[in-house]
Amino acid sequence: MSVSNYDKFPATTLSGYIRLGWDNILPEFERLIRSHGPVLAVETYVGIHLSEIVEALRQLAPDLLLQTPDLFKTTSDVETMTQRFVTDDPIFGYRSSLTLSDYLDEKKVAEIEQLLRDTPDRTAVIIGPGASLVAPPFAPIIYADLARWEHQQRMKNNAVSALGIDIRDTGFSNQHKRAYFNDWPVCDAHKKTLFDRVSYWLDTHVPTQPKLIDKATFFEGIERTVNKPFRVVPYFAPAPWGGQWMKEMFHLDKDERNYGWCFDCVPEENSLLFDIDGERFELPSINLVFLRSRELLGEPVESRFGQEFPIRFDFLDTMGGGYLSFQVHPTTTFIKDHFGMSYTQDESYYMMEAKKNATVYLGLKNRVNRDAMASDLRRAACGELVFDTEKYANKWPAKKHDHFLIPAGTVHCSGPEGVVLEISATPNHFTFKMWDWGRVGLDGKPRPINVERGLQVIDWNRDTTYTKNQLFNVISTIDEGDGWKEERTGLHPNEFIETRRHTFSTKVTHRGNGSVHVLNLVEGEEVVVESDTQAFEPFVVHYAETFIVPAQIDQYSIRPWGKSIGKTCMTLKAYIRF
Template sequence: MSYEPEPIYPPATGAVRRGWDAVRDVLPRPGTVLAIDGPMVQDWTAVLTALPPDALLVDMRTATVGWDQVRKRTESARELAGDPDFATLATGTLADLIDRVPPVPRDPGRLTVVFGPGAALAGHDELWYADLPKRYAEKATIDGHGRNLGRPAGEAGDTRRLFYVDWPLLDRHRDAVAADLTQWLDLQDPADPQLLAGADLRASLAWLSRRPLRTRPTFNTTSWGGHWAQEQLGMNAGARNTALGYELIGPESGILIGTRDGGAVEVPFQLLVASHPEAVLGEAVHPRFGTSFPIRFDYLDTYGGGNLSVHCHPRPDRMRAVFGWPYPQHETYYMMVGSPENVVYLGLRDGVDLAAFERQAHAAHDHGEPFDIERFVQQHPADEHQLFLIPAGTPHGSGKGNVVLEVSATPYLYSLRFYDWLRRDADGRQRPVHVGHAFGNLDTSRTGPESRADLVQRPRTVEAGAGWREDLIGALPEMFFQVHRLELADGATAPQDTTDRFHVLNVVAGQGVRIGTGLGEHLVSFAETLVIPAAAGRYTVTALGPAGARVVKAFVR
């Protein structure tokens, strides 16, 4: 067994078709109004090439209100006004930015096509969605040719608006229209589109909502990144590093539907959750979190790299009032790779001089003056397979030489940095540090040696059987999720039950495991992450390989 970078699932009905001829084959007849919705980043020129040359076109990209009004209607909280890095998460809908839908012409001898973000809002006879995963929009924006919703043509977009404004509005819009789609188009390769009929998409999502599944992993580079995922998992061999590995992140992860020797479409994991929230999340979780999948699994790879910044995340009250997320960014670090010689920065030192800490953090940010962060923040040995708990507001960061499996709450865009080692980005600019935000969210209640019992817990066995046991390895009253670990000898099988709340698993040691449910089996290799929807109910975990297996499990308490 080896790490699979492209887990794929067959459609429940129908088949994925590919190529522009396949797209043209399903175009509606003349006299019809076809709406093709999708994100701003889409290559709409490529989409239009598939249309009859005499088609009547309506471009929804020009339908938004003026740019000044767009900004006014999506203004941040007062504390974030003019902030270069953060914004309040946008509320409302895409329709809030469109006061007047353009007139849609009809001609009995010609096809009318309304295209672009919000096309579904225009009168239409048939609706398609032409998608690109979010990583394409992020790259296009960073490269300078991505465009934000409502921003005038020719003006470069910015990632701040993309993350906090555009994506939430586009996600809500897509999820709301999915039930009416007749075709789903994947245009990651503009020369070779993949398409799945809307009815087959919905049948596949219903099928997946009750079965274990993996999302497609993605790895990004940063200035501190290491090389573990390149060396051990074979990911991004040509990249500078593999710093961030997103195994499961609700707002951005995708599910591949199709076949390996045929076509495949990548569908947002968020669409699965929005379409079947009770089946995926469970009746015990859905009322609390709506259609937000509240737990994420990712890797922080500093193996051969550098220290992460020392930072914290917004405390619950400020997360809601200032940043707009309804729940906080609690985190945990599980040490996949580490040693007693490596460190994890976590928690304030006993008797810390907070005024001096803040002065030195400002001096580093404003004047490039280095300082000894260890005077203020504790260091802990980075022992392999130790879990570190990081409630919102707690200063923390992984040291160099580690691989962290980060098991955390889903909010992921709010790392408030105290100190980043005066590090510079690829363009030679000092990386952003957010001293005001960081100290405004700092939790000073856990300091010194007394905090270790809370933040670095010992395993407690909660269940055991022949050749296996399950330990609780991390839980705190203020954290809405907890982390367990299964220890299995070779061939041992541990019975499990979702009890109406989803589980997320990751194989942290051993060759892999076999997951058995009433609807079939799923193999999971070392370092892979698996979602067990709440509707799966009872399932089994069986260790494969002579070394047995260790499996981390997280779920909402």
């Protein structure tokens, strides 16, 4: 496969209202104050660079400029309030049930509310998480939103405080844990209540380059996106085991040491781009899930998962790299009881590319000695020995287009010289690393090991015989016709995701059957996705691009396009079983 035309900035195209730069945005804020009253609420997601927006708002010269963190409870109170969700564990917490109102000091808020009532002509701008809870009901709302991927970059740079508490000096792992289990759920729950009230949306993903769109443009972008196939914006990250394939294939920064991950369909974390008259506007793609879950997911999927996108696609690149950690994912019972999550991270490895010596560890060997394995894992975690992975786990040769199924409780690990398309359920934080080859993370510190948790969730019946019969290339032909074939490639019966592989040199018809579809072009340079009823414009997809087809699109077709015409292509499709 030659270098891909992989699009790193896919966008929904539309016309609408957009303003660039503070010089063009602030006059709109002034107009809002003049036309709607003297108080303006600027809501912000956690991770926003509050100082930049505050300095810009000072140019409005309001009589009162309030930052909601100044109205929060004390750091000590926030620590006490969130402790049961954040916990003392270095990685894992428990899903929060707090609201933004819980952060506000009632006495401080009451004083501000009284001040605004006593001086009704005084201009006031209230900014920060929960600004709309402090402002009067008539106050117009601006929302400064942020995608989780960008928040994580800022955490890595120790650039932003957490919600109500400054933990910038505690390391990325601790910051991410608080965000994942507490701050993101709290801010998301509040944002869901505001969509119909927000007058303008503010994009500050790129510092000092703000962009503003109005409510009508925001919803036009949402509607256009959910009525066609679309892609979210991929983001790439290095890893201790990362490789070199994506760097070349996707035209990435060659100065970066490696790229281990490509997250190209994780709507909880990815961005969505609107191309508004030639200008890009960035927002979290999860907004689409919150606003149009039924149209996007399908009614049966929404009834099961609510406003969550349950399918996750990403790449793991070890070409010229190393082994991933030897790991296992928790069972549904364990993840629910210990972390408050409703479903777990079942997954699979689809081999996108593989050199001759590529391998995957999957499942335990027959008649493995549990006590000996547990002892060796514990001793390895203490540095007393090098864990002999091949003594206990199956090491399988891996070739291009192999598919390894990994239901929760199965030990696994991808080896060097491969590129894995990882297809999984969405909870992506719950990996119990039991052995990490004695290395350190990119920060120079040992990566957290979870031997004891891992031992609690291992399914010891997943041995060589079981793995060979049920987890490795369980592929069967479903249907075929002139120039096309559909195969079932899994997943395991324990997993709620179904995968189908289509090999084709001509048009193939797909039917939605009530579920959102997530697909990747795993072979071929480019294809086109079309509607036989012209319900959406033709959508071109390049090699290795992941795309989403909303459930409300009942039928669509895919055929080779451009350089692939006359050649054989292949897609891998995932959807939810009923």
